[in-house]
Amino acid sequence: MSDEIKDEKPKKPKVPRQPMPEQDAHKRARNFEEVTTGYTEEQALLEASRCIQCKKPLCTTGCPVGIDIKSFIGLISEKNYLGALGKIKESSLLPAVCGRVCPQEMQCENVCIVGKKNEPVAIGRLERFVADYQGKHGGGDLPKCAPSTGKKVAVVGAGPSGLTAAFDLTVLGHKVTVFEALHKAGGVLVYGIPEFRLPKAIVEREVKVLEAMGVEIKLNYVIGKIKTIDQLMQEDGYDAVYVCNGAGLPWFMGVPGENLNGVFSANEFLTRSNLMKAFDFPNYETPIKKFKNVAVVGGGNVAMDAVRTALRLGAENAYIVYRRSKDELPARAEEIEHAGHEGVKFQLLTAPVRVIGNDEGWVSGMECLQMELGEPDDSGRRRPVAKKGSEFVMELDAVIVSIGTSSNPLLFQTTPGLGQTKKGYIEVESEESCRTTKKGVFAGGDIVTGAATVILAMGAGRNAAKNIDKYLKDGEWWSKENA
Amino acid sequence: MEDITLKEIIDYAKINEDNARQFYLNAAEHAKRDNVKTFLLALAKQEQTHIDRLNELDKIVDKGGRIPKPHGIVKPLGYAEHLGNVTIDADADYQQVLKFAMAREKEALESYQKYAKLVDDKKAKDLFLLLAGEESEHLRGFENQYDDFMKEIENW
Structure with a gap:
């Protein structure tokens, strides 16, 4: 890694890191409007110009879902904002969300080569800019989906992990139904993160995209009460279930x-x-x-x-x-x-x-x-x-x-064969495979790792989708005894 | 305090450890959460290792050997100071069981320290202090686990 850094020979950017415009602290402390107001186009272009387009960029390795950051910033510099958004969406379903709530300072920006001698490129702010640009100006097509495989997947929980998995599985041609316990989709994005940090209209916009792609979202639907996981698989014909209902039981x-x-x-x-x-x-x-x-x-x-x-x-x-x-x-x-x-x-x-x-x-x-x-x-x-x-x-x-929070015991009580860790989360073969101890049932996000970040939950959703797709093709499972 | 033999002290300690072991086994049987059940069984197993250790001391006494010298008290983190009357029931979660375990170890530590002050016999005093030292290690172990647990969940 150090060799790579030396190779890049970071130069001093000609412009300083662009500050994020925000409401006055005293004023905003008494209203629920968004604290930060986002880059203007001029600021975004200035900030994008700070990216030195490294030959071996480390920023992508610092991103839990591996966004091609160098490329999307390059596209911003070319004023191809929708292209930049498309590039991000190759890896991340929710750029407007992640641009606001991801801890970039510990991830992509932490390893940004410009940041070795100067302030790192404001990657998160640029991500937000292109997502908001589309929100304001429209544009961008729905992703193309593969022909139907005839397979049905149930996703338990409409938080960032579930939405990501639903997106990827739908693109792969599977029929996805998301079961959400609350009356709105979005999970922590709607019930947890306040309006002043993440306006709910953004989440609603992303959910509508999923629905337009054909994902069915059943609200007010508590799995474990209305239907069990076994019922979903045995009676309703779901070929696989992805459990990503978060860790919602407070300590x-x-x-x-x-x-x-x-x-x-x-x-x-x-x-x-x-x-x-x-x-x-x-x-x-x-x-x-x-x-x-x-x-x-x-x-x-x-x-x-x-x-x-x-x-x-x-x-x-x-x-x-x-x-x-x-x-x-x-x-x-x-x-x-x-x-x-x-x-x-x-x-x-x-x-x-x-x-x-x-x-x-x-x-x-x-x-x-x-x-x-x-x-x-x-x-x-x-x-x-x-x-x-x-x-x-x-x-x-x-x-x-x-x-902090822990898992709701409901699913364990109603799902025979679903293993539990000492701390009360769902036991999986590995966070990479998302395979639980029950055949056909995958799990990821906070219900496996404990409370973490939105982007990590999304990463789990992506892993789950990949492994569910594989399972639906080869039917292979793992055995705890042989692990 | 009346004269007490080393063997009586060890027997007393064994009864305490065995009571704890039985308690954890019983609690495990009733625990509704699988993860708590597993944790309680692990605690019962841990108490058995303490009984095994006391059996070793017992053998040393039987053979007239020398009991190891007390190795001092491990400084606690103080998490057990304000726990109050901690109980666990079938609905207990991991945090409650950890708090219970801390409270139990603190009580054992304090009782051995108290007995060490009450006896005059040097060997008996040393044995109580040795046991107190071991309980302080157990207490600190649970405090560390509690701190680790808090650190893990509070990153939220």
Whole structure:
């Protein structure tokens, strides 16, 4: 890798990395409009000109779905924006989504050769630009699909993984039905990520493309309740099933007081606000209580979404409570920065030990312990250590728990032969093959890996589609005993 | 505290470990989640290794050999300090079982430390401290697992 970098001899770009236009922090902290407004054509062309068109580009290797980044940026430079979009779509179904929510700084941009001496090319922003260009100006054809194979595939879950798999399988000529438990397709893209980070119209647009291709999406359809996986295969004639229903069961802290009024999981809080549009009450029917002092426990992207939503709903003080330090916050740097600019307060190296309630059973505070990072252990990790006698109380009226999610046990309870890992996810032969312990049933995305990123879920959907296609042709399966 | 023999201390420790083993086996039988069942069975197996270790100490005592010196207490991360009264039932998840295991190891550690203070006999004191040291390793092991688990899930 180092040789490749030397080969490229990065030159200093003539123009600096183009900043992303965004709403003023104070203004946006109180509205739900998109924070960043996207590159203008002029900015996109300037940014594209920073790409040195490496002979051996590393950016593609940094992308979990292997987008041909060099080529699409080259096409932007030629002002062939729809061509650039087509190039991205060879590898990724949802560029408008990924251009907004992917952690590019840890992936493609992290290995960008320009970034070795200067700021990397803003790949994600360019990806978003071409996707938004099509959204505004139209154009672009539906992908061509192979002739029908006569095979039927059921996809359980209409999140990024399921949508990607449905797209690829349809292109390959299989008949796909997506079963979605909620009343809208999109999974985390519609219930989790807030409007101010990902406008829902974008997701709706992508879903419509799938439907136009012939994918059937059945909403309000809970597999495991309405029909089991076995019924889909034995009674409804599905030849294969791809399970990608995400990890939607929230973890709680397991501390006293967690059942008080005013304690939410981030899932519930964000679902109310995003999917049910509670932020726009009474125009929409679902209410959401407005709180004055809100703490969100956790430090990931979901925690940032929840705390910024709380601010927009009117909180005077919105805190991130996280047990490690700023350097270990798992959220994207950009999200942390945006949250800070908007007025979110960071209560770091802090671990809650109980939630305190008032006489009416509502949250009135949270007792926390201060933590410090210990010496590095054998793995080099500095584990947080509780400081004795450091207890203190935060005055709050709401606590939003955002420490992760696990799998819903429903599918395991209703699907004999579906193996489960120690952490409660679906057991697969490998993340590459997506083959579960039950013949004909594949799984991928968060239900296999635990909560991860949109692009990784999409990558799993792509792997699954490839392996389902192979299975539908050769019928081969694996045996755990022989693995 | 009345005089207590080394053999009695080891027997007492074995009873504690065996109670824990039986508890985990029983919990595994009732656990509704397969992954939790597997984890509980692994914990029961782990308790059996502790019993095996105590049997080794027992043999040393029988032969009049020297019990190894206490190797000190492994500093805990403090996660078990505020757990309160942790219980697990058939619906327990992985996190609850880990918390229960931490609470149990902390209780064992503290009881051995307390007994070490109560006895006058040097050998008995050392044996209690040795057992306390081993419990502190178990506690730290579970704390590390808990931290790993939190790190894994909170990347969300």
